[in-house]
Amino acid sequence: MPVKPHAINTIGLTLAELDSILRERRPIACRQDAQAAVKRSHAWLLQKLKDSDTPIYGVNTGFGALHDRSIAKRDLAQLQKNLVMSHACGSGDPVPAEIVRAMLVLKVQNMAFGHSAVALATVQRLVDMHNADVLPVVYERGSLGASGDLAPLAHLALPLLGLGEVTMGGKRMTTAAALKKLGWQPLELGPKEGLALLNGTQFMNAYASLLALKAMRLAHVADAIAALSLDAFNGHIEPFHPSVHAVRPHPGQAQVAGHIRELLEGSAILDEEKKHVQDPYSFRCIPQVHGASRDAIAHVATVVQRELEAVTDNPTVFDDEDLIISAGNFHGQPLALALDYLAIAVAELGSISERRTYKLISGQRGLPPFLVAKSGLNSGFMIPQYTAASLVSANKQRCMPNSVDTIDSSNGQEDHVSMGAAAAIKTWQVTHDVERILAIELFTAAQALEFRRPLRSSKPVEALVAALRRSVPFIKDDMVMHGPMEAALAVVRELT
Numbered sequence: 001m002p003v004k005p006h007a008i009n010t011i012g013l014t015l016a017e018l019d020s021i022l023r024e025r026r027p028i029a030c031r032q033d034a035q036a037a038v039k040r041s042h043a044w045l046l047q048k049l050k051d052s053d054t055p056i057y058g059v060n061t062g063f064g065a066l067h068d069r070s071i072a073k074r075d076l077a078q079l080q081k082n083l084v085m086s087h088a089c090g091s092g093d094p095v096p097a098e099i100v101r102a103m104l105v106l107k108v109q110n111m112a113f114g115h116s117a118v119a120l121a122t123v124q125r126l127v128d129m130h131n132a133d134v135l136p137v138v139y140e141r142g143s144l145g146a147s148g149d150l151a152p153l154a155h156l157a158l159p160l161l162g163l164g165e166v167t168m169g170g171k172r173m174t175t176a177a178a179l180k181k182l183g184w185q186p187l188e189l190g191p192k193e194g195l196a197l198l199n200g201t202q203f204m205n206a207y208a209s210l211l212a213l214k215a216m217r218l219a220h221v222a223d224a225i226a227a228l229s230l231d232a233f234n235g236h237i238e239p240f241h242p243s244v245h246a247v248r249p250h251p252g253q254a255q256v257a258g259h260i261r262e263l264l265e266g267s268a269i270l271d272e273e274k275k276h277v278q279d280p281y282s283f284r285c286i287p288q289v290h291g292a293s294r295d296a297i298a299h300v301a302t303v304v305q306r307e308l309e310a311v312t313d314n315p316t317v318f319d320d321e322d323l324i325i326s327a328g329n330f331h332g333q334p335l336a337l338a339l340d341y342l343a344i345a346v347a348e349l350g351s352i353s354e355r356r357t358y359k360l361i362s363g364q365r366g367l368p369p370f371l372v373a374k375s376g377l378n379s380g381f382m383i384p385q386y387t388a389a390s391l392v393s394a395n396k397q398r399c400m401p402n403s404v405d406t407i408d409s410s411n412g413q414e415d416h417v418s419m420g421a422a423a424a425i426k427t428w429q430v431t432h433d434v435e436r437i438l439a440i441e442l443f444t445a446a447q448a449l450e451f452r453r454p455l456r457s458s459k460p461v462e463a464l465v466a467a468l469r470r471s472v473p474f475i476k477d478d479m480v481m482h483g484p485m486e487a488a489l490a491v492v493r494e495l496t
Contacts, residue, residue, distance in 0.1 A: 003024065005026065005028055006027070007031040010112060011309070012309030018308065038114055038119075045192060076190075084158060084160075087153075087198055090141065090152060104156070106308070107197070111126075115318065119190055143420075145331075145417055146420075148312065153199075160189070162175055162185075201330060202312075203421055208307070208339055215431060223286075224464055226283075231457045232367075233360060240260045242258070244287075251298075253291030256290040263458060266458045281355075283356065303337075314327060339424050340423050347430050350437035354441070357388050357440055372478075377478075392437060399430065402423035438492050
């Protein structure tokens with residue numbers, strides 16, 4: 001049975017809707033209200049140009065520092081084509097396919113609000129590309145995060161002109177070859193269309209949206225792995241008592257404490273009498289640290305949601321007010337700040353995770369050093385912790401905020417930029433390395449739990465260990481650890 005397309009409308013997307021489109025690979029289609037809004041703004045601009053020679057930035061003028069150069073009517077189409085070609089200056093590695101899919105959806109949504117004055121055929125081509133999984137090759141580097149994500153969005157737009165490269169069916173090819181296979185013709189851009197394609201925050205916000213969704217799931221999984229470690233370390237449940245968190249009412253803190261209590265309910269290990277009075281901070285302060293990250297992630301999700309409902313094109317057309325205004329909605333500062341915050345929040349989930357791993361291999365509380373019976377002959381889990389530590393250290397270095405940086409561009413006309421695209425890329429790297437750190441904790445904690453047998457942990461914790469054990473064995477003697485670590489990473493990724 002065909003999957004029903006998601007209807008792009010004039011209200012905007014929710015994060016949950018975008019998640020559904022991307023995870024379920026749902027097609028998209030512009031609803032009638034969106035089609036009407038696109039047609040209306042396009043017709044208004046064409047009439048405006050017919051009636052008047054008044055300069056309109058980027059429509060009948062040059063761009064950036066060339067904003068005072070008038071362009072003849074006969075050259076307006078060439079102006080837009082030149083804009084796209086000249087701005088396709090991306091560098092570095094191609095961005096992941098899921099990011100490009102998100103960029104296509106977000107660009108369609110941005111135009112569907114009816115403030116961009118583009119032709120409906122241009123929007124429809126982006127819809128068709130998404131639905132056919134024809135993905136432009138977009139490069140990581142090149143955006144300063146103001147004037148929009150110019151270079152990445154230029155690469156996103158090139159295939160509309162029959163230029164650049166795409167992947168189709170997972171195979172990279174020239175756009176010309178792909179269009180021939182599909183029977184599509186290149187488009188000719190009308191006034192403002194190139195500018196509408198290039199201005200906007202769709203590169204930053206594609207990353208921010210996927211990262212916010214990933215971070216929410218990762219925080220949930222971090223709690224589950226922390227609960228396993230707490231029981232494997234024979235830790236106390238008292239620091240998770242609701243009264244403790246009621247007197248310091250940060251919502252994330254209480255949420256994490258409740259989640260850990262729920263995860264460990266029924267654990268025989270937890271009920272065992274403890275000889276030690278209290279646990280190290282990496283166990284005792286799980287609610288405070290994980291909770292602070294959760295609150296930060298929630299804030300970022302709010303910022304991202306606002307951006308999903310925002311017009312970030314320039315100039316902005318208000319046909320009902322007979323206005324076209326050149327302003328700065330393309331500036332990425334809201335996302336840049338949020339992405340820097342998100343990087344820090346997610347990195348802290350990894351930082352405290354590595355500390356729990358370190359404690360588990362330290363030979364405390366009846367656990368053998370490095371979690372093997374014959375330590376000395378065997379190094380056991382000594383070096384997975386090294387790997388976790390190296391990942392944590394790299395993340396600390398990445399968490400220097402990008403949003404505090406700026407640099408002049410376009411002869412000083414664009415004199416303050418957000419660096420939001422750089423923040424997006426580094427936060428993507430941080431988040432994926434935190435997955436690896438958590439996978440190492442999962443691998444280590446499951447090993448430690450076996451030394452508590454015959455006592456059993458709770459049903460949720462034992463289910464997590466069982467999921468790991470389908471691909472990762474208990475380590476009796478030294479072996480090549482890379483394979484089990486990668487298998488543990490696959491388990492974490494399956495959960496996020």
